[in-house]
């Protein structure tokens with residue numbers, strides 16, 4: 001049975017914008033596993049109801065249904081040990097947790113201030129009220145107010161990337177000579193931005209920008225064809 005990855009879609013079926021789904025797309029490609037990607041919108045919870053919760057990514061792999069990107073990555077590593085490793089061993093797996101948590105809190109936390117309005121603009125009409133209502137509750141303010149200081153958010157983003165910049169100045173990937181799951185966790189955030197926003201996030205000579213280009217060049221043709229800017 002083909003592996004199925006349920007991913008968040010914008011108005012167009014082929015604009016896939018969830019950072020958590022992108023990291024799993026990268027992970028499946030890393031493992032050289034073919035999969036069917038199924039589009040699911042915020043208000044199409046019935047599509048993933050079989051998973052017993054309401055968030056994507058969801059992976060259906062034979063009889064296994066796995067939710068949460070970290071659980072999915074661990075499932076892929078455990079189930080397909082003969083394929084290229086996502087973590088490079090148990091120490092690498094433990095260390096990867098830091099990148100997952102840093103990305104979810106620091107990187108996503110800053111990027112969302114640059115992206116929330118663009119995400120709203122790209123959503124299917126039927127998702128817009130849900131997104132505004134749920135996110136305004138989370139942000140504690142209106143979408144417009146939350147996204148009002150883009151210049152400050154951009155400066156903050158470039159600042160919080162400092163440790164990555166220093167690492168990527170001396171090695172091509174966070175995983176060393178080739179990418180590992182931490183690269184995918186962080187790159188998911190840049191794919192999120194790329195799918196909805198035209199704002200240049202990085203200076204062209206920034207080592208993070210050069211790493212981002214290397215990561216983009218590794219995308220499969222199918223993933224590369226999904227809708228994006230730049």
Ligand SMILES: N[C@@H](CCC(=O)N[C@@H](CS)C(=O)NCC(=O)O)C(=O)O
Nearest residue numbers: 018019020054055056057068069070
């Ligand atoms: N910790 C989860 C987070 C998943 C998550 O937040 N997914 C978002 C899309 S990026 C979602 O499905 N949101 C549904 C909603 O807000 O209704 C993971 O790593 O997979």
